[in-house]
Amino acid sequence: MNKHEDExxxxxxxxxxxxxxxxxxxxxxxxxxxxxxxxxxxxxxxEASHPIGLEVTHLFYDTEEARRMMSLSELTRPGPELLETFIKVINDRIRTKEHKFKDYSHDYPCMLLIRNVSLLFGMSDILGMKNKLVLPEGYFTQVWLLSRDFTPDWLLINLSTMDDGGRE
Known part of the structure; x- marks a missing residue:
């Protein structure tokens, strides 16, 4: 394995x-x-020795987010248009993982874990826009979001069981 794969x-x-x-x-x-x-x-x-797969994906700031962070003061929150873009990234990631699902072992159920390591957006930001999230179409048995909310503590929510907020 190379250094990138190890990381x-x-x-x-x-x-x-x-x-x-x-x-x-x-x-x-x-x-x-x-x-x-x-x-x-x-x-x-x-506990009953039933196997369960877990696919992991990370949402982390890119160079564009890093530039925005440097230009903002600590007290300034990103605008709604940046949050909308971040929600689109989450939706795109879910769709990409669903597309790749066909290559996974189907000998057991599989869950998706999305770990948000962005420094700009936390759990409350994402949940505040939950009506914009495009939830998976049943390929994964559950979709979990792991995120901080501007504290050192990690929070975990099952996106598969969220109320759809009136979406059709």
């Missing part, structure tokens, strides 16, 4: 570890990591 695997493992800690704290049936792999990124197992 990617380390980021995926960190996301899985955070996900499992939060998931197990808030759900009656614990999950545990069996192994890291490809397509999906992790193989989990529940």
């Amino acid at each position: 990617k695997k380390a980021m995926e493992l960190a996301a899985v570890d955070i996900f499992l800690a939060l998931y197990n704290r808030n759900n009656p049936i614990d999950l545990r990591l069996i192994q890291q792999q490809e397509k999906p990124d992790a193989l989990l197992e529940d």
